[in-house]
Amino acid sequence: MVGGEAAAAVExxxxxVRQATDFAEQFRSYSESEKQWKARMEFILxxxxxxxxxxDGGGRLDQLLSLSMVWANHLFLGCSYNKDLLDxxxxxxxxxxxxxxxxxxxxxxxxxxxxxxxxxI
Numbered sequence: 001m002v003g004g005e006a007a008a009a010v011e012x013x014x015x016x017v018r019q020a021t022d023f024a025e026q027f028r029s030y031s032e033s034e035k036q037w038k039a040r041m042e043f044i045l046x047x048x049x050x051x052x053x054x055x056d057g058g059g060r061l062d063q064l065l066s067l068s069m070v071w072a073n074h075l076f077l078g079c080s081y082n083k084d085l086l087d088x089x090x091x092x093x094x095x096x097x098x099x100x101x102x103x104x105x106x107x108x109x110x111x112x113x114x115x116x117x118x119x120x121i
Contacts, residue, residue, distance in 0.1 A: 020045055027065055032072075039098045040072045047092060067092065078104030 024041050044064060051064035071089040073079040
């Protein structure tokens with residue numbers, strides 16, 4: 001009865017995904033849009049197995065949540081962080097597709113434009 005076993009395996013997989021999603025939902029910030037939360041939840045769920053807190057504590061889950069916020073803040077709000085930290089979170093987020101991201105201009109880019117304009121005057 002291969003079909004029954006396959007159906008049971010699929011149901012178990014779906015149940016596991018549902019439990020992980022329900023677990024992650026508690027970490028949603030009240031200020032996150034649906035798009036921001038979906039992207040950050042994907043980031044969290046992707047790395048949750050590697051960041052589960054050990055029985056004696058340790059704060060691994062807090063570290064993952066912090067990394068997810070760094071990534072989301074950089075992506076959606078244009079926040080900048082230490083290069084090594086940004087490299088780490090961007091690598092962790094590799095493959096997560098987010099559409100219609102806002103475009104930000106950094107202070108350095110603005111200053112370059114100002115300098116070019118002032119040279120022309």
